[in-house]
Amino acid sequence: MKVFQLLLFTILFQNASCQDYGKLTYLEHLPEDLEEISGMESIEGSDLLYAVNDSGNEPVLYLYDQELGYYELTAPILKNNDWEDLSSYTNTVTGKTYLYIADLGNNKNKRRDLAIYEVDITDLEPKDQELVNIREISVFYSNQKDFPPKKKELFYDCEAFVRVEDYFYLFSKNRSSDFNGKTQVYRLKADGTSNNAQFLVEIEICNDSKDCLITSADVNSQGEIALLTSDKVFILSNYDEDFTNYDIERHDLNHYSQKESIIYKTDNILWISDEQTKKTGGNLYQLKL
Numbered sequence: 001m002k003v004f005q006l007l008l009f010t011i012l013f014q015n016a017s018c019q020d021y022g023k024l025t026y027l028e029h030l031p032e033d034l035e036e037i038s039g040m041e042s043i044e045g046s047d048l049l050y051a052v053n054d055s056g057n058e059p060v061l062y063l064y065d066q067e068l069g070y071y072e073l074t075a076p077i078l079k080n081n082d083w084e085d086l087s088s089y090t091n092t093v094t095g096k097t098y099l100y101i102a103d104l105g106n107n108k109n110k111r112r113d114l115a116i117y118e119v120d121i122t123d124l125e126p127k128d129q130e131l132v133n134i135r136e137i138s139v140f141y142s143n144q145k146d147f148p149p150k151k152k153e154l155f156y157d158c159e160a161f162v163r164v165e166d167y168f169y170l171f172s173k174n175r176s177s178d179f180n181g182k183t184q185v186y187r188l189k190a191d192g193t194s195n196n197a198q199f200l201v202e203i204e205i206c207n208d209s210k211d212c213l214i215t216s217a218d219v220n221s222q223g224e225i226a227l228l229t230s231d232k233v234f235i236l237s238n239y240d241e242d243f244t245n246y247d248i249e250r251h252d253l254n255h256y257s258q259k260e261s262i263i264y265k266t267d268n269i270l271w272i273s274d275e276q277t278k279k280t281g282g283n284l285y286q287l288k289l
Contacts, residue, residue, distance in 0.1 A: 022254030024272065024285035031070055034062060035276035038159070039216065040261040041086035043097060055082035055105055063126050071126040077134065078117060081105065084159040085216055096122045104139065104158040104170065110148040114139040116168065138195040141186060151177040155184050160217035162225055163190055167241070170197055171214045171227060181207030183214045185243050201243045205234060211256065220264040228262040228272065231255060233287065251289070257281045
């Protein structure tokens with residue numbers, strides 16, 4: 001068995017080393033159970049990588065350790081309608097750490113059950129089998145009137161969000177028929193006192209619907225927000241609460257795949273993953289800014 005595993009690792013390593021990943025550094029091939037990975041998160045001081053799959057998969061949170069493998073924590077009280085991203089927040093007053101699961105996938109723009117799930121992971125351990133201490137925050141878009149809207153107004157799919165201080169910021173995956181290269185930004189109170197995601201502004205990303213759709217987001221300790229597409233990363237900085245002012249920086253990856261997840265491992269190192277499509281993808285990459 002050990003000889004077979006060594007041979008398999010050698011083949012996979014040689015195959016990976018022969019591929020061109022552009023500006024990305026290949027780290028490893030993810031476990032088969034994460035081939036439809038749609039969201040990742042890491043917590044400062046922990047080596048664990050938190051991950052979820054998107055629609056069509058079980059409501060499971062994966063705790064992945066690069067050395068030890070992965071653990072599954074089920075959420076039997078939840079349904080994975082379309083889990084698309086993860087974020088986290090540590091309350092410095094109480095010392096509690098929360099993980100947020102964005103059930104915001106909305107391909108047809110007609111869902112009325114959008115939600116963000118808050119999970120208290122302060123004392124969570126890999127040996128646990130189920131997620132407990134879950135709070136549901138319902139989400140409605142302030143400017144959506146029709147379910148679904150007209151094809152040229154399909155602005156209400158979201159695969160990218162972050163928590164910054166007291167607010168969630170949602171970045172839409174623009175599916176409108178006359179794609180204009182922009183993502184809509186929404187703000188939602190994180191304490192659950194409101195479910196109204198307030199429309200703030202449109203941010204121009206790039207104007208090709210094949211590779212300019214926002215699929216994930218993360219924020220570092222400096223408040224910089226990374227937005228991911230299939231072959232680009234955009235960094236938002238110097239923004240105010242209303243996003244009336246902001247700076248945006250573009251990074252071309254020179255590598256195209258179905259990238260669905262991005263996290264900051266440090267303030268200037270990003271980890272990115274893509275879904276497995278046939279014989280490609282399903283990998284974890286690193287990008288140094």
